[in-house]
Amino acid sequence: MATQTKESRTDFTRESIVLDYRVAFRSRQASLIGRKEVLTGKAKFGIFGDGKEVAQLAMARAFRKGDWRSGYYRDQTFMFAAGMGTLDEFFAQLYADPDIAHDPWSGGRSMNAHFASRLLNPDGSWKNQVDSYNSSADVSPTGSQMPRLVGLGWASKLYRGFGIDNDFSHHGDEIAWGTIGNASCAEGMFWESLNAAGVLQIPMLVSIWDDNYGISVSNEFQITKSNLSELLRGFQRDPKSKSGFDIYTVKGWDYPSLCETYLHAAAISRMEHVPAVVHVTELTQPQGHSTSGSHERYKSKERLDWEAEFDCIRKMREWMIAQGIASADELDKHEREDLQMVREAQRRAWDAYRATIDADVRTVIDFLDRLGAMEAKNELQKIQAPFRRDAMRALAGALIDAPGSDEILDWYRQRQKENDERYDDHFWSGQIMPGVAATYADDAPVLNGFEIINHCFDHALRRDPTVVIFGEDVGKLGDVNQGCAGLQEKYGELRVSDTGIRECTIVGQAIGAALRGLRPIAEVQYLDYLLYAIQIISDDLATTRWRTRGGQKCPVIIRTRGHRLEGIWHSGSPMAGIINLVRGMSVCVPRNMTQAAGMYNRLLRGDDPALVVEVLNGYRVKEKLPSNVGEFVVPLGVPEVLREGSDVTLVSYGATLRIVMEAAELLASANVSAEVIDVQTLLPFDVRGIILQSLKKTNRIAFIDEDVPGGASAFMMRNVIDRDRGYEWLDSQPITITGKEHRPAYGSDGDYWSKPNRETIFAAVYELLRETNPRLYPPRL
Numbered sequence: 001m002a003t004q005t006k007e008s009r010t011d012f013t014r015e016s017i018v019l020d021y022r023v024a025f026r027s028r029q030a031s032l033i034g035r036k037e038v039l040t041g042k043a044k045f046g047i048f049g050d051g052k053e054v055a056q057l058a059m060a061r062a063f064r065k066g067d068w069r070s071g072y073y074r075d076q077t078f079m080f081a082a083g084m085g086t087l088d089e090f091f092a093q094l095y096a097d098p099d100i101a102h103d104p105w106s107g108g109r110s111m112n113a114h115f116a117s118r119l120l121n122p123d124g125s126w127k128n129q130v131d132s133y134n135s136s137a138d139v140s141p142t143g144s145q146m147p148r149l150v151g152l153g154w155a156s157k158l159y160r161g162f163g164i165d166n167d168f169s170h171h172g173d174e175i176a177w178g179t180i181g182n183a184s185c186a187e188g189m190f191w192e193s194l195n196a197a198g199v200l201q202i203p204m205l206v207s208i209w210d211d212n213y214g215i216s217v218s219n220e221f222q223i224t225k226s227n228l229s230e231l232l233r234g235f236q237r238d239p240k241s242k243s244g245f246d247i248y249t250v251k252g253w254d255y256p257s258l259c260e261t262y263l264h265a266a267a268i269s270r271m272e273h274v275p276a277v278v279h280v281t282e283l284t285q286p287q288g289h290s291t292s293g294s295h296e297r298y299k300s301k302e303r304l305d306w307e308a309e310f311d312c313i314r315k316m317r318e319w320m321i322a323q324g325i326a327s328a329d330e331l332d333k334h335e336r337e338d339l340q341m342v343r344e345a346q347r348r349a350w351d352a353y354r355a356t357i358d359a360d361v362r363t364v365i366d367f368l369d370r371l372g373a374m375e376a377k378n379e380l381q382k383i384q385a386p387f388r389r390d391a392m393r394a395l396a397g398a399l400i401d402a403p404g405s406d407e408i409l410d411w412y413r414q415r416q417k418e419n420d421e422r423y424d425d426h427f428w429s430g431q432i433m434p435g436v437a438a439t440y441a442d443d444a445p446v447l448n449g450f451e452i453i454n455h456c457f458d459h460a461l462r463r464d465p466t467v468v469i470f471g472e473d474v475g476k477l478g479d480v481n482q483g484c485a486g487l488q489e490k491y492g493e494l495r496v497s498d499t500g501i502r503e504c505t506i507v508g509q510a511i512g513a514a515l516r517g518l519r520p521i522a523e524v525q526y527l528d529y530l531l532y533a534i535q536i537i538s539d540d541l542a543t544t545r546w547r548t549r550g551g552q553k554c555p556v557i558i559r560t561r562g563h564r565l566e567g568i569w570h571s572g573s574p575m576a577g578i579i580n581l582v583r584g585m586s587v588c589v590p591r592n593m594t595q596a597a598g599m600y601n602r603l604l605r606g607d608d609p610a611l612v613v614e615v616l617n618g619y620r621v622k623e624k625l626p627s628n629v630g631e632f633v634v635p636l637g638v639p640e641v642l643r644e645g646s647d648v649t650l651v652s653y654g655a656t657l658r659i660v661m662e663a664a665e666l667l668a669s670a671n672v673s674a675e676v677i678d679v680q681t682l683l684p685f686d687v688r689g690i691i692l693q694s695l696k697k698t699n700r701i702a703f704i705d706e707d708v709p710g711g712a713s714a715f716m717m718r719n720v721i722d723r724d725r726g727y728e729w730l731d732s733q734p735i736t737i738t739g740k741e742h743r744p745a746y747g748s749d750g751d752y753w754s755k756p757n758r759e760t761i762f763a764a765v766y767e768l769l770r771e772t773n774p775r776l777y778p779p780r781l
């Protein structure tokens, strides 16, 4: 699709306006044809940008190389106008084409209209960002583009403050452009993000596409006073002051006003780093929300008539004719050509998508013939455009009925493997790094745990100018446990900074910064409050690499502390909840601050996102300072045997290990030799089968943690017993020893009876041994 060059974008020649119109018109045709493709069964679902075209032309005119977009599914016109996507790619994604050469945005992994740039070279290294137009990868949950947007804008502020001119930034001149629907502004994340951007004063320019609806629910039920501009007034800055936002309201069918507004807003935001909101009103949705429903069911006749009259493309056409920019005949001619162009793109994308599938289908039909599976063959041939799945299922059925030749079976297995890879690859970077042992001088100082962390971060900040650490109380105070004490003074307020109490956008800040080449360590003050950010971690951060099929990476480190304070909200250990929601990330559960430091050293040298849960009551425990505190590396997924034993293996992690070690001591006094293993990381989990090796020796095993029954203990048990086939080595039932179903009660007694403790661990493990030899192990507790 023809795009405009950077130079011509702000140049309002007759030609460039006609070209704008044609981009909008093609985009509309793509929406209309896209819907038909869904309704005729060629694609599963469609959501399109019809009714929002003209405003996006204006946004694209102000969007420059180096800039960033974080938006949502209505933005196809912007992508076309900015030259960030083609019609062929648009249709390829509609068909869920897994080939990144066809759908470079998501490789068939996201539903349609989820846009993204390919930021990485095939080897996973970053491409230059200042010479390209950049888009972060869209997600579906409404409002979830906002936290990341804060980080994208914040990165400009950091780069400007650092005085950096590199492949990621030209002195922070880049704007982070957000788009969001009116109804999504009812989400908490929207307001949290706006507040954060206002506090940070960053070049973030948010467009609200207001079509008065969120599916069927109108603004009356979404927004106080039904009016976002009015609500946003409190954010408006005094023009003489830098604090606050610039707020603009403009009609979505008024092309000249839109262009003027966007160019003006962008110039100020870019130069002064003032955030801005452009509230674009009077937008329409000609085809309704998506292919799932029809808007005639909830819009009145008056509204539908108004939408037809105020359709932005119709209005732009009227304006162009009235201004003498183009005649009706001229535009008719362009429209005929452009419709043809869109149809051709759709057909090309369909043919490209079908090519490899149809080849497989032909092969399967041949195999079915050879296997004599005539019914299966006929069924498959009846399907007009079969999926790969249909062909593979037909062949599997035939192979089950009549085991075939090795050649057919080999082909089937090979294709299964390829199809698994087609959907599984780029789950993580695949970087495996060997450990580097901590070394100690003879006179190594013995320090508080927090001081070990402090030394580690000090090294990281000194070594790598892109490392930034931030969170609640992290800057001036140096975090609530002093892991960052003195670091702001040493490295400045940009590199070590305080944030508001806003866990979701703290993580968003990290995501955006990491996408722009920085190395953020974002602190969430306590593990229990990670839940405020878990949605964005789960939906956005953890899936970045996978959902772009290797097009983007986001090496964020989230630092938090957990376990062992007392009470419902300070002692939680909801580890299974977390690990099951953040697949794609590493989850580190160090038992002390030295292990934590070794993990940070590892993560800062890698490309994958991670969560590190430090032990809350470990900051004042004394540890020896390694002489290579900034260099040693704890490898991920490698458990460590902390105590050797021969009767039973006790597997645990984090703060609980101290109690398990005490229980092992008690067990030793009762003739039970327990081997204690620290898993070190829950994700990845024991990649070398170290726990299995222990089980082969002891033939008994217990998994111990503070999570609920069936929580992370069950996860560990499944890996050892099922994944690693540990069941073959068991002489006793494998057990879990966990916290109670309920939250931990307050106070030392509440804690003692809510979580595993030395005595309950002793009793449960001793019972395992007693069952095998009651005389050797008489009743004790």
Ligand SMILES: Cc1ncc(C[n+]2csc(CCOP(=O)(O)OP(=O)(O)O)c2C)c(N)n1
Pocket: 074, 140, 141, 142, 180, 181, 182, 183, 184, 185, 209, 211, 213, 214, 215, 289
């Ligand atoms: C968190 C969340 N809740 C619900 C949905 C389902 N949903 C998808 S789009 C949408 C309406 C969004 O309306 P608006 O923000 O005005 O954008 P529009 O589609 O009108 O452009 C809803 C409710 C979702 N995707 N995410």
Ligand SMILES: [Mg+2]
Pocket: 181, 182, 183, 209, 210, 211, 212, 213, 214, 215
């Ligand atoms: Mg809407």
